[in-house]
Amino acid sequence: MCIRTGIVTMSRKLAYRNLPQLFLRAREELLCHFRPIITHFGLTEQQWRILRAIGEYEQLEPREICEICQILSPSLTGVLSRMEDMGLVTRTRMEEDQRRVIVRMTPKAEKLVAELGPLIVEQYKVIEQAFGPELIQELYEVMDKVIAAERGPIPQIKLPPRKNWLADES
Amino acid sequence: MCIRTGIVTMSRKLAYRNLPQLFLRAREELLCHFRPIITHFGLTEQQWRILRAIGEYEQLEPREICEICQILSPSLTGVLSRMEDMGLVTRTRMEEDQRRVIVRMTPKAEKLVAELGPLIVEQYKVIEQAFGPELIQELYEVMDKVIAAERGPIPQIKLPPRKNWLADES
DNA sequence: GGCGCTTCGCTAACATGTTAGCCATATAAC
DNA sequence: GTTATATGGCTAACATGTTAGCGAAGCGCC
Numbered sequence: 001m002c003i004r005t006g007i008v009t010m011s012r013k014l015a016y017r018n019l020p021q022l023f024l025r026a027r028e029e030l031l032c033h034f035r036p037i038i039t040h041f042g043l044t045e046q047q048w049r050i051l052r053a054i055g056e057y058e059q060l061e062p063r064e065i066c067e068i069c070q071i072l073s074p075s076l077t078g079v080l081s082r083m084e085d086m087g088l089v090t091r092t093r094m095e096e097d098q099r100r101v102i103v104r105m106t107p108k109a110e111k112l113v114a115e116l117g118p119l120i121v122e123q124y125k126v127i128e129q130a131f132g133p134e135l136i137q138e139l140y141e142v143m144d145k146v147i148a149a150e151r152g153p154i155p156q157i158k159l160p161p162r163k164n165w166l167a168d169e170s
Numbered sequence: 171m172c173i174r175t176g177i178v179t180m181s182r183k184l185a186y187r188n189l190p191q192l193f194l195r196a197r198e199e200l201l202c203h204f205r206p207i208i209t210h211f212g213l214t215e216q217q218w219r220i221l222r223a224i225g226e227y228e229q230l231e232p233r234e235i236c237e238i239c240q241i242l243s244p245s246l247t248g249v250l251s252r253m254e255d256m257g258l259v260t261r262t263r264m265e266e267d268q269r270r271v272i273v274r275m276t277p278k279a280e281k282l283v284a285e286l287g288p289l290i291v292e293q294y295k296v297i298e299q300a301f302g303p304e305l306i307q308e309l310y311e312v313m314d315k316v317i318a319a320e321r322g323p324i325p326q327i328k329l330p331p332r333k334n335w336l337a338d339e340s
Numbered sequence: 341g342g343c344g345c346t347t348c349g350c351t352a353a354c355a356t357g358t359t360a361g362c363c364a365t366a367t368a369a370c
Numbered sequence: 371g372t373t374a375t376a377t378g379g380c381t382a383a384c385a386t387g388t389t390a391g392c393g394a395a396g397c398g399c400c
Contacts, residue, residue, distance in 0.1 A: 146199060
C-alpha cells in the first residue's frame with residue numbers, strides 16, 4: 001500500500017533482495033504522509049528541503065545546499081530560479097568572490113516555514129507512534145552506520161569491453 | 171562523500187534528523203557503486219530495474235512493473251516506449267482484455283541481462299564485505315520492519331485553511 | 341440492451357534527476 | 371605579469387518523477 005498508484009493490490013514480490021530498492025520504498029512509505037502537507041502550501045519536496053536547510057543556517061551557498069539537500073547542481077539551479085520567482089528566496093553574488101552566491105529566505109518564506117514546520121513535526125510524532133519509537137530509534141542507528149561510517153574507498157569491479165548493444169544483432 | 175558533485179568537502183550537517191533524507195543518502199551511497207556498471211551497458215537505473223523484474227517473471231503487465239519497480243504509471247509509459255525503441259522489450263495487448271498489456275524481453279535483452287546480472291552480484295559482494303555482512307543483515311531486517319509491517323492506517327493531521335502564499339503580501 | 345461505475349494504460353504539463361560541458365572568476369606556478 | 375589549473379554556477383539535452391485528467395474497455399445492475 002501507499003503505492004502512489006492508489007490501488008492496494010497484494011503484489012508480486014521479487015525473489016532477490018535489493019537494498020537500494022528497499023530504501024526507495026521505505027522513503028516513500030514515510031514521505032507519503034508528509035507530501036500532502038507540503039503540497040498544501042504550494043511547495044515541492046525539494047523546495048521544502050531547501051527552505052528547511054536555510055532556516056537552520058540563515059544563509060547558504062548553492063554548493064552547500066546541494067550537499068545538505070542531496071540535490072545535484074543543475075537541478076538546484078532550476079529549483080532556486082523558480083523559488084526566486086515565487087518570492088521565497090533571494091540570490092546575491094558575493095563581493096569577495098564573484099563566482100559564489102548567497103541564498104537567503106524572504107520574509108514571506110519565513111512566515112511559511114513558521115506555519116509549515118510545526119505541522120511536519122506533528123505528523124512526525126504521529127508516524128513515530130504508529131511505527132513504534134523503538135523502530136525509529138533503531139532506524140536512525142542503522143542509517144548512521146551506513147552513512148557516517150568511516151570506511152575505506154570501496155573498490156569498483158572491472159568492466160568488460162563495451163559492446164554495441166544498440167546495434168540490431170537480431 | 172560519494173556526493174555526485176564529485177568534491178569531497180566535509181560539509182555542514184543539519185541539526186534535525188530527517189528519515190526520508192537519510193534513506194535518500196543511504197540509497198545513493200549504495201547505488202553510486204552500481205551506476206557505473208549499468209550505464210556501461212547503455213541502460214538507466216529504471217531500465218535495469220525493469221529488465222531484472224521481467225527476468226524473474228518471464229512476463230509482466232505495466233501495473234505490476236509499476237508496483238515492483240516503484241515507478242509511477244506515467245513514467246513507465248515513457249520508459250517502456252524507449253526500451254521498445256531500443257529493441258529491449260515488446261508490448262502486446264491481451265486478447266481477453268483489450269485494456270491490458272503484456273511486456274516481455276527480447277532475446278537481445280536476455281543476453282544483456284545474462285552479462286550484466288553477474289557483474290551486479292559481484293559488485294554487491296564487494297560492498298557487503300566493505301560494509302560488513304552484519305550491517306547488511308541488520309539493514310534487511312530493519313527495512314523489512316518498515317515496509318512489510320502490518321500496521322493500521324496512519325492518521326493524517328488536519329491542515330489549516332489554504333492561504334494564498336503566491337500573492338505578494340510583501 | 342442501456343446505464344453507471346471501475347480499471348487500465350495513456351497524454352499533457354510541469355518539476356526534478358542525470359550527464360556532459362561551458363564560461364567567468366579565482367588561485368597557484370612560473 | 372602571464373600562464374596553467376581549479377572552482378562555482380550555469381546551460382543544454384535527455385530521462386524520469388509528479389499530478390491531473392482523458393478515453394477505451396470491462397463489469398455489474400436494472
